[in-house]
Amino acid sequence: MAESAPATAPLATNGAERRGRAWLKGGRTLIALVALLAFNALFTRDFLTLQTLTINLSQVAQVVVVAMGMALVIATAGIDLSVGAVAAFAGTLAAVLLTQDSGALAQPGVALLAALTLPLLAAASFGGMNGLLITRYGVQPIVATLVLFIAGRGLAEMLTNSNLRTFAPERLEWLRSNLLGLPTQAWVMAAVVAVTAWVVRRTLFARRLLAVGGNPRAAHLAGVPVARVKLIAYGACAALAGLAGLMNVAMISAADPAKIGLNIELDAIAAVAVGGTLLSGGRVDIFGTLLGALTIQLLDYTLLAHGVADEYALIAKATIILLAVILQRRGK
Helix, strand or coil, rough: CCEEEHHHHCCCCHHHHHHHHHCCCCHHHHHHHHHHHHHHHHCCCCCCCHHHHHHHHHHHHHHHHHHHHHHHHCCCCCCCCHHHHHHHHHHHHHHHHHHCCCCCHHHHHHHHHHHHHHHHHHHHHHHHHHHHHHHHHCCCCHHHHHHHHHHHHHHHHHHHCCCCCCHHHHHHHHHEEEEECHHHHHHHHHHHHHHHHHHHHHHHHHHHHHHHHHCHHHHHHCCHHHHHHHHHHHHHHHHHHHHHHHHHHHHHHHEEECCCCCCCCHHHHHHHHHHHCCCCCCCCCCCCCCHHHHHHHHHHHHHHHHHHHCHHHHHHHHHHHHHHHHHHHHCC
């Protein structure tokens, strides 16, 4: 379920015991999710309907996509506060490209291709800039990404002069429609989770990622390209944030740079923490991160469905994150 840096494991701890502990940590989140499902099935009106499932999947899809990238960054003992601003820039850029009526972008096919590629490239570049500040100039991750957290949304607002930018609904209709009875965005989310899980379990990059997060000095001495690994992790995280920005604007056929991805970095970090990934690095749990995001989304839905005010919902979310971190420390 979870992947950890093997070099940091005590000699007396065997693999079966480590896997048992990992399952137990992931099992706590699963138990919480099942409990919420059972509660809603019994006490929430119209919960067991396709419409409710569609709403929850559509709302959680963007958080899960961002959380996958955040899990990779946190596995390196880093953090990325800029994902919300990057999502805002990418989504706004896509809307701007889709509304051009001159030059090559006046052709719908060209505009669509540009709107699906250029924002992701721009987002990945922002991630590379974060990684460069951290690896080359030794800036702490929270400070390096705070720069873009502040400036990124401003750059997005410059693209539209702080105005709402709308585009023809049919331009991204496929990204907000349903496929095989479920929202297309849920399929995108599933694909991102599957690819990330495969990368974490099957690739050399994942072993290097965990080695860097577990002990960067030891990883360097062992020949691991620490800087390159971190650059890739931050670049991938930002690219996924850009994808979430595209998913956001597709839902309403418009870009509001002040609201796209607002606070999504907090939801993503919460999903990673609740899912069992250590915030100190050296460990990543993709399935747990998915469960964490689903649990937080279902908690939000439950509180809303039962008339609990937003301020109490925020307090409940913070309490869950705190409990998750405490359980992590006790489970070390």
